[in-house]
Amino acid sequence: MDVKDIIKEENLVYGKTKLLTDNIMHYCPGCTHGVVHKVLAEVIDEMGIQEKTIGVAPVGCSVLAYNYIDIDWHEAAHGRAPALATAINRLYPDKYVFTYQGDGDLASIGTAEIIHACNRGENIVVIFINNGIYGMTGGQMAPTSILDMPTSTTPYGRKVELNGYPLKITDLIAQLPGTCYVTRQSGHTPAAVRKLKKAITKAFENVGKKKGTSFIEVVSTCNSGWKLSPVKANEWMVEHMFPFYPIGDFKDE
């Protein structure tokens, strides 16, 4: 039997969700953004909420997220996505509003906006990509860069004396009574992707139930910024990031 005889519609076990556009992604090979975009698009598609979902994209590598998922989008100023999402959620309480933010966006320049949106319990989903580095601008230190991690602005590694400590923002967020679901996931293995999808699904379901803010951190790789191959980057993440940013739920109410 020729391989072409097997590739038939009825034999397909997997297909790309129609919510992912055909635009060629600008993300580097191995980047976690691609995985999270795919899972996010699948969840919106499977829940049948495309017409009710409004995304807010950040400044950073995922500034162009709106090119890849076929829903209505806002592109926010750096760090301000939760403020936009607050207004959209208040003005359209029946929509599913989410922000998609990186660590520089959410945990550095946008700390006030994320803390207060979560503290008000805005009925939104926050997807927080933590790769410990500024990818878009060329690999500078992020608030979440771990100690001794080399970046282009910490070429000898992050040092407490010079740069202070890495910020565990998700631990802070979990303390806020406005949040109903706070979890830290990853996307580096098929099992991790399945768990991530469960988490994102739960978060969007929480919006439907008007439970408050659902916050999902995704510990991610940036192989270009980290100067590692995709495989090595995953290994480095498991070895160095996971001990400091352990995977698991903080809160599920």
Added chain:
Amino acid sequence: MADYKLMKGNEAIAEAAIRCGCDAYFGYPITPQSEVLETLMARKPWDETGMIVLQAESEVAAINMVYGGAGCGKKVMTSSSSPGISLKQEGISYIAGAELPCLIVNVVRGGPGLGTIQPAQSDYFQSVKGGGHGDYRLIVLAPASVQEMYDFVNLGFELAFKYRNPALILSDGVIGQMMEKVQLGSYKPRLTNEEIVARYGSWATTGKTHDRPRNIITSLDLDPYRQEQFNLKLQKKYREIEEKEVRFEKIACDDAEYLLVAYGSASRICQKAVDLAREKGIKVGLLRPITLFPYPTKAIREMLGQVKGILAVEMSAGQMVEDVRLAVDGKVKVEHFGRMGGVIATPNEVVAALEEKIIKG
């Protein structure tokens, strides 16, 4: 019977917002404009019209809430005073760059820095020449009474939606805090979500339906040639606004040999100064710009054959006077008179400055 009420300028802003069908107000307390947020919170418009009022964590967050609300086709606004308006500049630039309608109110206080809580007109450049980064303009309305504070809320929204451009009410601590009689308008209903889809569905993020491509609110375009084309489109819009939306008022100008140019509260002082000067036999008129962008350049030019000199009166070191000079182009003498730091000039000081700087000088 008409509905009259004695109100502060700031209260009039709040009342007008509710009555003109505003969907949401996002603000942060700052003197001398806090009564806008306080009045709205006390009025509870969410019970009456469904309007949302939210105290944001900062002026930065408030303007970005406006950005979000405006992007989904809603009629949204914010207000603040000078230091807070400085913080909003980033958001205002994004809103202008994304071509969204909204209303911003600045109840100006003296600066720079924390400055003072007393009134000033020292934010003219920031309001009229850009303020934030990039080549953009706001539609700028300058109320000179509490009635105009009320009326310009609706006018500001109308112009903002007509041109899909942010509009700014440039007021100051005098107009914001003083009380005057206001004729209130009738209630205009807020648009329903269905009406918003029908009117603004081609650009607003109301949820992507199968019958249209996804709507994206953004000011980003990494292709320089497309970005240049977009900038040209913006400039074309601003030229159209300059052509169609200039508003001004002329007082005692018919026989005037000298001209005062002043906006907002300074124009109220100048009105009295015109009376005082005329009692002394000085034939002076007042031209009051109501729109600061677009500026009444032509109206000033048309006075050139008639007047011997022009005094621009502002509560600043001399900002609007530059636009008067651009209009006049050296053809008659133009001088500036102003007080700063929250000090309000008296009508007598204006007359004295006119005599000293224009008539004698």
